[in-house]
Amino acid sequence: MEYTVAMREAKAVINVKSLKEQVYEYLRQQFQKHRLQPGTMINMESTAKKLGISKTPLRDALLQLEIEGFVTISPRRGIFVSSLPLHEVKEFYQVIGALENSALLESYPKLGAVGIKKMDTLNRQMQKAIERNDFDLFYEKNLLFHNCFIDPCGNKNLSRIIGNLKKRLYDFPRQRQWIKEWEESSIREHQEIVDFLAAADPAAAALFLRDVHWSYEVQEKYIRKYYEPSERKGV
Amino acid sequence: MEYTVAMREAKAVINVKSLKEQVYEYLRQQFQKHRLQPGTMINMESTAKKLGISKTPLRDALLQLEIEGFVTISPRRGIFVSSLPLHEVKEFYQVIGALENSALLESYPKLGAVGIKKMDTLNRQMQKAIERNDFDLFYEKNLLFHNCFIDPCGNKNLSRIIGNLKKRLYDFPRQRQWIKEWEESSIREHQEIVDFLAAADPAAAALFLRDVHWSYEVQEKYIRKYYEPSERKGV
DNA sequence: CTATCATACCTGATATATCAGATATCAGTT
DNA sequence: AACTGATATCTGATATATCAGGTATGATAG
DSSP: OOOOSHHHHGGGSOOOSOHHHHHHHHHHHHHHTTOSOTTOEEOHHHHHHHHTSOHHHHHHHHHHHHHTTSEEEETTTEEEEOOOOHHHHHHHHHHHHHHHHHHHHHHHHHHHHHHHHHHHHHHHHHHHHHHTTOHHHHHHHHHHHHHHHHGGGOOHHHHHHHHHHHHHHHHTTTTSOOOHHHHHHHHHHHHHHHHHHHTTOHHHHHHHIIIIITOHHHHHHHHHHHHSOSSOOOO | OOOOSHHHHGGGSOOOSOHHHHHHHHHHHHHHTTOSOTTOEEOHHHHHHHHTSOHHHHHHHHHHHHHTTSEEEETTTEEEEOOOOHHHHHHHHHHHHHHHHHHHHHHHHHHHHHHHHHHHHHHHHHHHHHHTTOHHHHHHHHHHHHHHHHGGGTOHHHHHHHHHHHHHHHHTTTTSOOOHHHHHHHHHHHHHHHHHHHTTOHHHHHHHIIIIITOHHHHHHHHHHHHSOOSOOOO
């Protein structure tokens, strides 16, 4: 596990965040940067020493990460980075599909032409990102596309639940090669959704979102390619 | 805050649960028994002393309860029992409605006549519980009714999300008087769902479940009576 | 009387020490 | 060689001490 000195330097300014929060965010970044691979062990003693803090806030952060599913704490044996098995990907797809379907139906009266246009614009930006092989930008715009109808829903709990599930979906497997075909398929699906909305048919859009875009069965060949633990490439 | 000696006596047998887990469950029971009212402060020093443990496992348990929404930790100021405002009840209703709708559609092929009969039976038991003014039994059967189509779905994450939201819905306001009219209305709605399923129309059942049974707007007059902080009765 | 500053107190956050269960290793017996 | 028990080590869990931010109270100046 590699560390930066960012954690220590942060102590030089007025901290408005508790150590626990800082450690939590640091560890979340480690997940995003794929420095924490599924199965690897996080040693509290050495980690706390390297971060220059006591074990207490580290433990606090790890307890939160356990509740969120990122790590598994085996008492007195070790703390391990969780894996993301396919059946759990499937469960996440079902939950997100149901909730985004509901969010879109709820948001539709508030979207208007401006909101639909924004979704269209974001989808075009996703297309451009693919052409430039800029997959980080693709995913950023992808999240923003979905947030166009999640945020106006105004349901913080719904947003929180979806957000947590997406963190797990997107952080864990990103060491894998992007599947360009999947990204292009996503863009076409987004366009279908936009077209339904532009044609004033939110019910069709919400159904397509749930039963195609967030359907494990429809997306299965891509999901397997992306999440299945076979012939790992070296990082 | 009152305590039993159950926590201390538990130390006399072989503990397979960590202190943190035991404290967590103890505090959850306090919520269920309405010993912890919204707004009240939980003092860590005195609580730990009364439980006969150090502050560390108590803090661990409280961190989990905060993530689950039961308490709010104001750093260095105090830990307070959360309230459940109406807008959050509304958010929970939307999330649960969307997820149970999805679960019912997924479970239907596995339900069969046996599963539908079981739901019918549980609903009749709910009716009997109302006639006997046994509201604890009513709620137990109510949860089991819904679990008839949540469990066969086999989606642990979906169950966990719904379960956590229901804990908040059911634990917080139970000091209030039962609304018999609402319970009887719920039983009629359950019967509608059972009838749709018996008529091999899962889509209608799932829609009714989401858009009537878990509709905040439809249930609003009962929800307000039950959750609105007006003319509190002494405990 | 009001405003400002200093001090005391309260509370959760963090650091450090110790404990306790799980696992690995070693020694003795059959 | 296989089995059993003892011991050592590892690791997270817990206990205790101390810290640090927030609030209340008292003293002083204008």
